[in-house]
Amino acid sequence: MMTVKDFETAARRRLDPVHADFIAGGAADEITVRANEEAFRRLRLLPRVLRGSAERSLDITVLGGRARTPVLLSPTAFHKLCDGEGELATARAAAAAGAIMIVSMASTVAVEDIAEAIRGSGEDGAPAPLWFQLYLQPDLDFTRTLVRRATDAGCGALVVTVDSPVRGAHERDLRNGFLDLPDGLRCAHMAEPGEGGRVRQIAMSPEISWQHIDWLRGITSLPILLKGALHPEDALLAVRHGVDGLLLSNHGGRQLDTVPATIELLPEIHAAVAGRIPIVLDGGVRRGTDVVKALALGASAVGIGRPVMWALAEGGEKGVRRLLELLRDEVDQALALCGATGVRDLTPDLVRAPVWPDTAGYAVRPGGAVS
Numbered sequence: 001m002m003t004v005k006d007f008e009t010a011a012r013r014r015l016d017p018v019h020a021d022f023i024a025g026g027a028a029d030e031i032t033v034r035a036n037e038e039a040f041r042r043l044r045l046l047p048r049v050l051r052g053s054a055e056r057s058l059d060i061t062v063l064g065g066r067a068r069t070p071v072l073l074s075p076t077a078f079h080k081l082c083d084g085e086g087e088l089a090t091a092r093a094a095a096a097a098g099a100i101m102i103v104s105m106a107s108t109v110a111v112e113d114i115a116e117a118i119r120g121s122g123e124d125g126a127p128a129p130l131w132f133q134l135y136l137q138p139d140l141d142f143t144r145t146l147v148r149r150a151t152d153a154g155c156g157a158l159v160v161t162v163d164s165p166v167r168g169a170h171e172r173d174l175r176n177g178f179l180d181l182p183d184g185l186r187c188a189h190m191a192e193p194g195e196g197g198r199v200r201q202i203a204m205s206p207e208i209s210w211q212h213i214d215w216l217r218g219i220t221s222l223p224i225l226l227k228g229a230l231h232p233e234d235a236l237l238a239v240r241h242g243v244d245g246l247l248l249s250n251h252g253g254r255q256l257d258t259v260p261a262t263i264e265l266l267p268e269i270h271a272a273v274a275g276r277i278p279i280v281l282d283g284g285v286r287r288g289t290d291v292v293k294a295l296a297l298g299a300s301a302v303g304i305g306r307p308v309m310w311a312l313a314e315g316g317e318k319g320v321r322r323l324l325e326l327l328r329d330e331v332d333q334a335l336a337l338c339g340a341t342g343v344r345d346l347t348p349d350l351v352r353a354p355v356w357p358d359t360a361g362y363a364v365r366p367g368g369a370v371s
């Protein structure tokens, strides 16, 4: 396994095709799924030379969380579809790599058990942080309980997904009839306590509004990241509502199809928040050079979704370890070739974009410069 692509190919061979489609698929025509990767490919790196970059560090600190790599694990549902150990395997691999892992609300292992599995396993006895992803539920008492569970388990931040007032139209799943988890698997956070307890469905609720963010702000002192706000006006509103960070994400093209690639939106969002809160970006990150481009354009870290699922399917905990290691090596090599010693040296002038409008008819503006 030398590249992320190798994991994708290997996972396809191992997974039930219905599950492979669930992972790879997106909404409707999957235009945004493809756009995320294509947009990274269109950008070009313009390196500096002779800057003496022998000593390099990939360490980052974001929202008080320290990690040994700028690549974090975006929240993805149902890891037990890929490996019997599910999220326990993923979390062990993330801890070994010093990577931040965002536990999905739709995980097949409970956050308490995930936290327990990595306790004391980091290099200095402290693994990189776990964050918890939340779909705000109209049942606020239930939501409050989940927030408390994540907090008590030691999670360092809450990631609130706001791009899902309704579920995206996953046409592959509809055609395949993949509507529910196989027997024996369940969403650990949605089960009522006790054997044979009722398992709730995660509600995607169109009634969720900024008032709910204010409510959440009032019940927790954990940092809150908003995941899935794409419009610069919403980024500004996030700052005004006391949100601590943005996870700039189009859900890997799984919600509204035809939204822009996240890397194309980054300069605009970066300009809008003007350094007041950190931005993490996900969507289409497959190479170390993608990571470097996103960091250069203002992201504090990047997330990966599908690659983690593929690596888990290919080789369980070991697979995810290898994935994180290879991405780390690629980022390190790209840093060296850019004449950078760390994330701080990555600046927007290192990224060049076509100046002509792309086929969608809008211009890419690296660094937020108005063209």
Ligand SMILES: Cc1cc2nc3c(=O)[nH]c(=O)nc-3n(C[C@H](O)[C@H](O)[C@H](O)COP(=O)(O)O)c2cc1C
Residues within 6 Å of the ligand: 022, 023, 024, 036, 074, 075, 076, 077, 104, 105, 106, 133, 161, 227, 249, 250, 251, 252, 253, 254, 282, 283, 284, 285, 303, 304, 305, 306, 307, 309
């Ligand atoms: C199989 C799968 C499950 C996902 N589950 C969740 C989820 O439970 N919550 C969430 O906020 N995002 C979820 N996402 C979106 C990811 O967090 C992330 O935004 C996206 O996968 C990033 O794009 P990438 O797959 O191109 O790296 C999921 C994505 C995939 C592929």
Ligand SMILES: O=C(O)C(=O)c1ccccc1
Residues within 6 Å of the ligand: 077, 106, 202, 251, 254
């Ligand atoms: O598939 C997804 O992208 C996703 O976010 C999700 C949410 C809840 C359950 C399963 C998947």
